[in-house]
Structure formats: C-alpha cells, structure tokens
Amino acid sequence: MNLNFEPQDDQIRPDRLVVLGTGGTIAGRAAQRDDHVGYRAGEVAVADLLDGIPVPPGWRVQAEQLAQIDSKDIGPGVWRLLLARVRDWLGQPDVGGLVITHGTDTLEETAYLLQRVLAPTKPVVLTCAMRPATALVPDGSQNLADALVVAAEPGARGVVAVCAGRIHSGLALRKVHHYRLDAFDSGDAGPLGLVEQGACALFQPWPVAEAADCSRRPVWLDRLLGPQPWPRVECLLSHGGADGWLVRALLAQDALQGHDRPDRLQGLVVAGTGNGTLHADLLAALLEAQAASLRVWRTTRCASGRVLLAGPSSDPIPPVALPPAQARLALLLELLTA
Ligand code: SIN
Numbered sequence: 001m002n003l004n005f006e007p008q009d010d011q012i013r014p015d016r017l018v019v020l021g022t023g024g025t026i027a028g029r030a031a032q033r034d035d036h037v038g039y040r041a042g043e044v045a046v047a048d049l050l051d052g053i054p055v056p057p058g059w060r061v062q063a064e065q066l067a068q069i070d071s072k073d074i075g076p077g078v079w080r081l082l083l084a085r086v087r088d089w090l091g092q093p094d095v096g097g098l099v100i101t102h103g104t105d106t107l108e109e110t111a112y113l114l115q116r117v118l119a120p121t122k123p124v125v126l127t128c129a130m131r132p133a134t135a136l137v138p139d140g141s142q143n144l145a146d147a148l149v150v151a152a153e154p155g156a157r158g159v160v161a162v163c164a165g166r167i168h169s170g171l172a173l174r175k176v177h178h179y180r181l182d183a184f185d186s187g188d189a190g191p192l193g194l195v196e197q198g199a200c201a202l203f204q205p206w207p208v209a210e211a212a213d214c215s216r217r218p219v220w221l222d223r224l225l226g227p228q229p230w231p232r233v234e235c236l237l238s239h240g241g242a243d244g245w246l247v248r249a250l251l252a253q254d255a256l257q258g259h260d261r262p263d264r265l266q267g268l269v270v271a272g273t274g275n276g277t278l279h280a281d282l283l284a285a286l287l288e289a290q291a292a293s294l295r296v297w298r299t300t301r302c303a304s305g306r307v308l309l310a311g312p313s314s315d316p317i318p319p320v321a322l323p324p325a326q327a328r329l330a331l332l333l334e335l336l337t338a
Contacts, residue, residue: 012094024071115169286317
C-alpha cells in the first residue's frame with residue numbers, strides 16, 4: 001500500500017486540485033439571507049460552491065461530493081470514506097493537493113485523524129464557513145478561494161485548515177468560538193501562516209509525520225477501513241460533584257452487554273479541571289475502570305493549554321497533551337495497535 005503519496009511518474013507535473021465536499025455551514029442554506037443560525041447545513045453541492053471561485057494559475061480543479069452532512073453528525077462512516085478517498089486521490093500523480101469543505105463543529109477531529117493516519121506529503125486543506133452559502137455576506141467563498149491557494153502552494157504538505165485568512169496545523173487546531181468568522185485557534189502553537197491577497201505567508205513549517213507513527217500508519221489505515229467497528233472510547237468531564245456515577249454506569253452497561261463484543265467499551269478520556277486534575281470521587285471510579293482493563297487518559301477541560309507533568313510521574317491516569325476530542329481519537333488509534 002502506497003502511504004507516501006509520492007507521484008509514481010516523475011515526468012508528470014501535478015496540475016490538478018481536487019475539492020471533496022462533505023457538507024457543513026459552508027454548504028448551508030437559510031430561508032432568510034440575514035439568518036446565520038436557523039439554516040440547514042449540507043445543502044449546496046460542492047460543484048456549485050466552486051462556481052466563480054478563482055482557480056490558482058496553472059491548475060485545474062475537480063469536485064467530488066463525498067457526503068452532505070452537518071458535521072456534528074460525523075462518525076466512522078464518513079471518516080472511512082474520507083480516509084479512503086484522500087488516500088486514493090493523493091496517489092494520482094497529477095493531483096497536487098486536496099481541499100475538503102467541512103462543517104466547523106468537528107473539523108478539528110477530522111483534521112487530526114487525517115494527519116495522524118495519512119500524514120500526507122501533499123497538502124490536504126480543510127475549509128469551512130461560519131455563515132451559510134445563502135448569507136448576505138458569506139465567508140465560505142473567500143475561505144474556499146484561500147484553501148485553493150494553500151493547496152497550490154509550492155512545498156505545502158500535510159493536513160491543515162484554512163479559515164478567515166489563517167492557516168492552522170491539523171494537529172493544533174481548535175474551534176474556539178460559536179459565531180465569530182475567525183472561529184479557530186491553534187492555541188499556544190499559533191497559526192502556521194496567513195493567506196493574504198491570494199498568497200501564503202508562512203510562519204511555521206508544514207505538518208509532518210510523527211516518527212513514532214510511521215510503522216503504525218499502515219496498520220491503522222487497514223484497520224480503520226476494515227469492516228470491524230472502531231474501538232469504543234467515551235469522553236467525560238471532571239466537575240463539581242463528579243462522584244463517578246457515570247463511569248460506574250458505563251462499566252455496568254458494558255458488563256451487561258458482554259465483554260466479547262467488538263464494540264465493547266475500551267477507553268475513557270476524562271477532561272479534568274485546570275492541569276488535568278480529577279475530583280477524588282471520580283478518580284476512584286476511574287481506577288475501577290482501569291482495574292476492569294479500560295485504558296483511561298486525562299486531559300484538561302480548559303479552552304487552551306495542555307496538561308503538564310510535575311516530574312517523574314507515577315500518576316495512575318496518564319495525561320495527554322491534546323484537547324478532549326482529539327485525545328479521544330488518539331486513544332482510539334493507540335488501541336488499534338495495542
Ligand atoms: C457543521 O459543523 O456542519 C455545522 C456548523 C458549521 O459548519 O459551522
């Protein structure tokens with residue numbers, strides 16, 4: 001299986017960009033042009049979104065509609081399709097890069113998954129909008145134009161996201177606002193760069209494959225594209241009065257359904273307070289979960305930052321330096337090669 005996505009034929013200079021449509025607000029339609037909230041996501045075809053969008057000189061653009069969903073509803077079905085199509089398109093020697101139109105709500109999860117599993121050597125640029133396509137002043141058309149610029153940028157590689165003129169690494173990005181057009185942030189890492197007046201200004205290197213993932217990526221891809229359900233990993237929160245009831249309810253339900261099922265509960269990610277600290281009563285229940293063979297990781301429920309270790313740790317619940325939704329995917333991948 002070719003996981004490097006290098007053109008097979010050195011004689012072919014890539015001149016094709018492919019835009020994969022998955023839905024989201026960028027493809028949303030509202031009854032009133034000034035309605036930015038009461039619209040339906042995933043209505044306008046990706047080919048129509050591309051109408052009138054400037055194509056970078058020397059490139060041709062092709063569209064493929066992969067899905068038409070509100071991204072809050074994404075899951076293994078659409079992620080499988082994306083993993084397979086991104087791999088296939090990037091294997092075409094004349095394809096220089098991909099753009100994926102996606103809802104903002106789970107864009108950071110899709111970006112994280114694609115970068116960890118595929119770590120492409122060509123650019124894969126996710127883009128989105130905070131206003132529907134039918135808005136008086138939609139933001140999606142500019143984001144789409146900027147995403148094509150990034151996909152055509154010489155030397156660009158890896159999974160990134162483009163929103164409101166900023167380029168974010170697919171590994172660092174997080175949605176931080178429910179309404180603002182500039183809804184994403186790269187936390188302490190800061191954005192990779194900007195798209196200004198049809199050109200990229202880069203501050204940091206493009207995302208590259210994590211060395212430790214190299215031998216695991218083919219196994220992940222094979223397993224994620226296979227017929228088996230993905231490992232079940234659930235997320236929960238430490239909060240005032242968190243007494244572990246939810247954890248024990250999950251363990252009881254799982255025991256009731258039997259441990260031999262392929263979709264049995266295998267992991268928990270808990271978003272702790274501050275530096276990933278956990279309510280003592282919740283911790284007691286999480287230790288019971290570990291004793292029942294569940295993998296348990298902790299992160300922070302803070303909007304920014306990551307969990308720091310105080311020193312050599314004998315902490316029974318290992319910390320992970322990722323936001324909860326990406327930590328869930330990281331644990332899911334870990335379980336596939338455990
Ligand atoms: C979605 O995530 O599909 C809807 C919300 C958005 O794109 O902003």
